[in-house]
Amino acid sequence: MKIPAWLPLALACGTALPAYAADTCPRSALQDHPPAVNFRIDNDLFGGRDQDQGYTNGALLTLVSPNLADYTDDPCLPRLARWVNRHLERLHPGEFEQQNMIFSFGQGLFTPTDHARADLIEDDRPYAAVLLANFGYNARHGDRLRTTQLALGMVGPSAQGKQVQDAVHGLLGDEKFMGWGNQLRDEPVFRLLHERMRRWPSANGTGWGWDAIGHWGGAIGNLDTHANVGGEARFGWKLPDDFGSSPARPAGENTAPTRTGRAQGWSGHLFLTADARWVLRDITLDGNTFRNSHSVDKRPLVADIGYGVAVMRGKWKFALARYHRTREFAGQKELPVFGSFTISRTL
Incomplete structure (x- = not known):
């Protein structure tokens, strides 16, 4: 099994952050809003049988800072992060009650339906692998949140999609996909x-309760360009003071700044989320930007609906979700379905 090039860096960051925070952060910052590490796996096999297609697999490691006084001088951030933030100052929000930062590193794989064909399947989506580093800035004022994220990375063979999928399928005893020779070519990508x-509502109960989170926004870049709107509803025991439990949402799943710490003892809830997008560009469907490559006729309007459960105990949180998506391109035979599992730990 070939080790992905990003894995040592991600593991180094994940192990270095706790020691750095403990040595440099004010004790109150760590006690009230400790840093966290999230690891998420997406896979279409979680969606059911015969779902090894489309967005077929993803893995994401996310480091979440404590609540910060600012993005450029706060001692809770490593020196390298403060240096990067000085160069990305235009992305920072204004003055808010709470703010924090995330850094994530991950990979996504996209494949057509027929794994056995080695030729170019013109009427199905291209083979594509995406490797991304993501810098995120969250700012909260009461029950409102703004999040800005800059993703930088690579699509193409350098993203190691074939190697990772072959290794995973080899461990599981599954058949390999034979058409990776037709994947999108190497191209640097970005997304802002x-x-x-x-x-709603603003109050947090200590027992049973519900809330709803609405969202709207968009993205621009050669990775993808879209506008979107949607929401999430939650019901359960000791709901967390954050902005959603869907692992796939920006600023969701234990990454938004909080006003209170985690609940004592066990807590858990169900969630239902929906999102509608007007898609102007998606490189995994439209193909390479500056070179000829395989592409399909994408649909401009795409919607997701997801549902799941989150359980928390002490420093640990687990979330399991399933997503259903409308067809993304003309001629797509099956509605995309995939699942997601996230494990989080505060430090």
Whole structure:
């Protein structure tokens, strides 16, 4: 099994952050709003049988800072992060009650339906692998949140999609996909995303309760360009003071700044989320930007609906979700379905 090039860096970041935060952060910052590490796996096999197609697999490691006084001088951030933030100052929000930062590193794989064909399947989506690093800035004022995220990365063979999928399928004893020779070519990609969210109601109960989070925003870049709107509803025991539990949402799943710490003892809830997007560009469907490559006739309007459960105990949180998506391009035979599993731990 060939180790993805990004894995040592991601593991190094994940192990270095706790020690750095403990040595440099004010004790109150760590006690009230400790940093966290999230690891998420998406896979269409979680969606059911015969679903090994479309967005077939993804893995994402996310590091979440404590609540910060600012993005450029706060000692809770490593020196390298502060240096990067000085160069990305235009992305920072204004003055808010709470703010924090995330850094994530991950990979996504996209494949057509027929795994056995080695030739170019013109009427199905291209083979594509995407490798991304993501810098995110969250700012909260009461029950409103703004999040801005800059993603930088690579699509194509350098993203190691074939190697990762072959290794996973080899471990599981599954058949390999034979058409990776037709994948999109190497291309640097970027995406600048901004979303705004509002949560109702404002009060947090200590027992059973519900809330709803609305969101709207968009993204621009050669990776993808879209506008979107949607919402999430939750019901359960000791709901967290954040902005959503859907692992696939920006600023969702334990990454938004909070006003209170986690609940004592067990807590858990169900969630239902929906999102509608007007898609102007998606490189995994439209193909390479500056070179000829395989592409399909994408549909401009795409919608997702997802549902799941989240359970928390002490420093740990687990979330399991399933997503159903409308068809993304003309001639797509099956409605995309995939699942997501996230494990989170505060430090």
